[in-house]
Amino acid sequence: MMILIIDANILIGELLRQRGRELLRHKQILIYAAEKVLEETNDTLILHLKRIS
Secondary structure, rough: EEEEEOHHHHHHHHHHHHHHHHHHHOOOEEEOOOHHHHHHHHHHHHHHHHHHO
């Protein structure tokens, strides 16, 4: 098992890429992120979605 500790920039970048989303869903990867990182990621992704819609 691989353990990753990520920040918001990395998480956002990976969520925006198909390969990144596949890696984040991999069963042998355990991801840790602070609650602040998750909030920042959510806010940034909402902004991205508003721009493309």
